[in-house]
Each structure stands twice: as structure tokens, then as C-alpha cells.
Amino acid sequence: MRTLAALALAASAAGLLGGCAEAVVGGAVAGAAVVHDRRTPGTVIDDQLIELRWLHEYYNDQELKKQTHISATSVNGVVLLTGEAPTEALRARAEAIARRLPKVRRVHNEIRIAAPSSFSQRSSDALITAKVKTALFKVKVKGFDPTRVNVTTSNGTVYLQGLVTRAEADAVVEQVRRVKGVQRVVKVFEYIG
Known part of the structure; x- marks a missing residue:
């Protein structure tokens, strides 16, 4: 029953984030994965929301979107940033987005200074x-x-x-x-x- 409630909450939150299809799919995956996860259902949802909020901010920053290839993955409020940015300023900007999101405890910035990967x-x-x-x-x-x-x-x-x-x-x-x-x-x- 808790898993169903967590899934419903994730699906509801997805609608608030501008209709991202990933949120709905991610919510369904979270509901299934929570059975095996050591994180609480609430933390799983928080991690998904962190990733979606970061992605939303990333795609709204035209310079980041056009010049970089970066991914954010959150586990237990710890965000891992990977990919490539051509300048330290863009690398730092992607990290700043992650640091200001609610529920983020720590950020590991592993973005390489390089052209976006092929x-x-x-x-x-x-x-x-x-x-x-x-x-x-x-x-x-x-x-x-x-x-x-x-x-x-x-x-x-x-x-x-x-x-x-x-x-x-x-x-x-x-x-x-x-x-x-x-x-x-x-x-x-x-x-x-």
C-alpha cells in the first residue's frame, strides 16, 4: 500500500513539472524499485524530483543546453554530475543548479572540461x-x-x-x-x- 501511495505521489508531482514524460515513467519505475531499495519510498521520490528539477533548469539555460552534455543522478540526496562542458564556467553553472535544489545534501561534480561527447x-x-x-x-x-x-x-x-x-x-x-x-x-x- 505504501508503494502504491508513493507511486501516486510521484505521478502527481510529475504533472506539476510541466508534463515531463520522464517523470511519469520514472514514478512507475520508482514504485517497482522501492521494494528492493534501501532508501525510503519518500527518499526515492525526492531523488527523482531532484533529477527532474535539475533537468528542467538545465534545459531552460540555453547556453548549458547547447554547449554541454551533462547528466545528474541523485541517490539519497547525493547528486552526481557527469558529462562534458567546454569551460569551467559552464561546469560550475551546472553544479550551482544542483546545489540550490531542495533536498540536495552533497554534489559530486565529475563533469570533464571537454567538448560534448560523440x-x-x-x-x-x-x-x-x-x-x-x-x-x-x-x-x-x-x-x-x-x-x-x-x-x-x-x-x-x-x-x-x-x-x-x-x-x-x-x-x-x-x-x-x-x-x-x-x-x-x-x-x-x-x-x-
Whole structure:
């Protein structure tokens, strides 16, 4: 019943954000994912709202929208910014957007100073992400659920987010390092237990 209520709240909030289709789809995914998540249903919704609000601000800033390729991923109020910006000023502007959003506790700015990545690089990153998510099912730590780890890949660097134990984090990193195409692994985990 709580999951249904959380899903309804997410869908309602989506309507307030200018009709973003991603919000409705994200709300449905959140409802299903909350069963396995260590975050509370409210925190899952807060994270989705952080991402949607950041995206809204990003697309309303014409200079950022046209000159950069940046993604924001929030887990437990910790925002990870990845992608490329041609100048430090644009990189800082994207970070400033994240820092002023409600419920953001911390921002990890991993935006590279570079021209926006090519379609082929983004496709390669998407393939690496898929391989990493599959590899997480090989982690053999009691109680570990691979759906609790958020995976973001940018220019061959894999960023890992989630609420995990140190043993889970170590096992995850060991598996991820073995995936073909992974150049670097960055832990953005929050540790529990």
C-alpha cells in the first residue's frame, strides 16, 4: 500500500513539472524499485524530483543546453554530475543548479572540461553500463541485491552509487573492474552498517 501511495505521489508531482514524460515513467519505475531499495519510498521520490528539477533548469539555460552534455543522478540526496562542458564556467553553472535544489545534501561534480561527447562514445558508455549491471549479478555477498547499485558511465569511467556495506562495495568494484571497456571505477557509495 505504501508503494502504491508513493507511486501516486510521484505521478502527481510529475504533472506539476510541466508534463515531463520522464517523470511519469520514472514514478512507475520508482514504485517497482522501492521494494528492493534501501532508501525510503519518500527518499526515492525526492531523488527523482531532484533529477527532474535539475533537468528542467538545465534545459531552460540555453547556453548549458547547447554547449554541454551533462547528466545528474541523485541517490539519497547525493547528486552526481557527469558529462562534458567546454569551460569551467559552464561546469560550475551546472553544479550551482544542483546545489540550490531542495533536498540536495552533497554534489559530486565529475563533469570533464571537454567538448560534448560523440554519439558513438555515448553508445559505448551505454553498452558498458549494461555490461556492468549484468556483472553485478555475479557479486556473491550475503544479502546483496544488484538493483541497489546505480551505475553511470561517462567516457569509459564507471560511477557507482547506492547505500551499501563496505563488503558489498569491495565486491562490486572487483566485478566492475573486470568488465571490458571500463577504464576507471569511481565509488560514490554511502556506507551502511
